[in-house]
Amino acid sequence: MAGGTATAASPRRSLGQDRRQEALAGYGLIAIPMILFLVFQIGSIFFAIYISLWKWGPLGPTGLNPFRGLRNYETILGDPIFWKAVTNTLYYTVIWVPLTMALGLFLAVIVNQKIRGQTFFRAAFYFPAIASSAAITTLFIFIMGPDGLFNGLRQAAGLNPLFQLLGFGPTYNWLGESRTAMNSIIILNAWTTSGTFMLFYLASLQSISHEVYEAAAIDGASAWQTFWKVTFPLLRPGHYFVATVAVIGGLQLFDQAIFAGGQGGEPNNSLTTIVLFLFRSAISDFNFGYAAAVGIILLVVIMAATLIQRRLFGQAPSW
């Protein structure tokens, strides 16, 4: 095997056998992961497309005439609950994404200053993101419930007359009323995810050279002007990345919705999202063909959203 000379200048001649062994070792090392990817990821897409064309129960095609062609898709597009789910999901995404991006950017800019306890604050702001959606949502249901911490605090602060004016009684159940359920989930997720987006933005901020800021300082720009005229536009690649990740995540809202609203997305389907609708079709109704078709529609929606964003942000400029 060995035999290579120690002189760095002469490139080692790779013998054919050596090459073959290297290739075999490579295939050997990737074999198990590749099989899992091919079956459970790549293969499952094609399987999902196939299933979506059938009336399909948990044990395969069901009924006398199981092949449905595109009729599952037709039924879905004519289902008012599906459109309710789409509306809810889009509403959530359109409000939650910019809100959380703004919060994340705000935190990143503050934490990026020369401040005492920088590490502590960064760690603190990321803290809610490390816990499970299950734990956080349970906690949030408790806090926002009729006897919860939030209602207690607003009473203690003497804010109840103000809330009464807006139509919220002293024991209002924030997640239990259609009017506020989705908005509460938006606030919950803005709270937990702002720390993650802060980390993304911090990485982006630290890639901006100091010279740009020095030039701005020499020109006499105020901190406010520097932020809006220099920092914000220079963060464009960061905005693009965070927005893409956020929209993909937003369109898949599920955990918090099913925790707070159960499988019915209660109250009154106000927490029924596309994924919850899919889950319900599969696990409660055993209508697998239908659920698979919803999954394909979701994939198309996510891909379309990603493409639209790429259009909106264009090519990341090379400053």
Add this chain to the structure above:
Amino acid sequence: MTAPAPVTRPATPVAVGPATGGKTSAASEPVGDTGARGRRILAYAVLIAYALIMFVPFAWTVVTSFKTVPDSVRLTFIPDPISFQGWDEALNGLSPGLIQLFFNSAIVAGVVTLTNVIFGSMAGYAFARLRFPGREFLFILVLATLMIPDQLRLVPVYQILVLLGLVNSNPTNYLGVVIVLAISATSIFLIRQYFLTIPRDLEEAAKIDGAGFFTTFWRVMLPLATPALAAVAILQFQGTWNGFFWPLVILQTPGHWTLPLGLFQFIGFHKTDWPPLMAVVVMATLPIVILYVFFQRYFVEGIAASGVKG
């Protein structure tokens, strides 16, 4: 990272945001002392307020787990009386009990972490260092799986697991979750990127000493990649420990439920029984908090490097 850092003067950090003034250097614009101080105080006020918003709910959870049920809806920060009823109920009253849930979570998260480190380092090394036909294509295929939404895979994966007999009440029920999560593209990607930064000299030396590909990988390269392996282990442990979707789909018998699944069931049935619920929340969060305290760096690096994980 090949590009050399741009030539920087001994730079003075200039204020980026609206919240603080340029206090650091005499060279930056002269800011009125009081104005700068005022803005700095404002900045700290915002920071501390936001940090409180981050911590108070968790503190409230711990406090509530030591309250009695009637006390749990009162706005007092010190339980009166301090009670272990909630914990007792969580350990002995819920079904399955807290210990069973914790054990199930530990099994699933532990095994999935192990498989990700093993398969991730193998494939990561192969994609970084070994030359074989189709390598680039296969690597792109791996990365492409990051774009497939989990929910789209619900029906087909469930079907496949039914065919394999891994759904429903049998001891192999855990295996269904493990096999779906056994390897993620993120793990392979992170480890591959790390291997790419290690100089080739060491492998050349090992080769000259007569070591084969596997010996080189196992004896020389793998020990060098420990930081990447640690990052992957922590990222995967946290993700699987917290995971809800696949356990919800696959683990159908209560004896197999993980902590998030237990919470999901209990929140439906015990919605006003807050102390035991909060005890479960504490146990579902505590291991991750401990990891976070000791390995914060890896959390941050993993997130910054991978991004895509929901």
